[in-house]
Amino acid sequence: MTDVCIVAKEGKRLPGDLYAYETAYRALSTYDATYPWENALAVETISLGTAVSLLNDLDWYLARVAADAFVRDPSVSETEWLSRPLARDLRDGDGDPEDRVNRLKVYGIEDGRLVDPTMVLRGDAQEGTYERAEYDDAVVVRVTKDEFF
Known part of the structure; x- marks a missing residue:
């Protein structure tokens, strides 16, 4: 199974602000939503493919x-997430899921919220945990070269 995560803008609340749109509500109504972080x-x-299509919708x-x-997507990584453009590229066959990506966006987790996304260049391209000492934990999102620069 492939997970989709949507992070709220500052001042917005999910699901309320997203479900306020009837079409978005209908698109998400077939899924069981969870809230892994307070703002997501x-x-x-x-x-x-289904995940990318849902985000496109x-x-x-x-x-x-x-x-x-x-x-x-577990076929790419059990722990690291993919940005929308990278997921789209993989779905379209424009990338190799076996490639370890060096370009990352790393979110800190503070008080149960995803915060302070920071672009990081990983030197050895090895998957694993990435620590942000100032936060309780971190979420790693692989990004494309265009997103990074």
């Missing part, structure tokens, strides 16, 4: 209420 909503889809609404959205 997650749903489980059946595949990378929600694009107009995400532009209004979301700061970020990303995907975690």
Whole structure:
């Protein structure tokens, strides 16, 4: 199963602000939403293609209420997430899921919220934990070269 995570913009609340749009509500109503972080909503889809399609369907609404959205596909990584553009590239066959990506966006977790996304260049391209000492934990999102620069 592939997870989709939507992170709320500052001052927005999920699911309320997203579900206020009837079309977004209908698109998400077939999924069981969870809230892994206070400012994020997650749903489980059946595949990378389904996850990308869902985010594409929600694009107009995400532009209004979301700061970020990303995907975690177990065929690529059990722990690291993929940015929307990277997930789209992999779905379209424009990337190799076996490639270890050096470009990352790393979120800190503070008081149960995703905070302070920081771009990081990982030197050895080995998957694993990435620590942000000033935070309780971290969430790693692989990004494309274009997103990084």
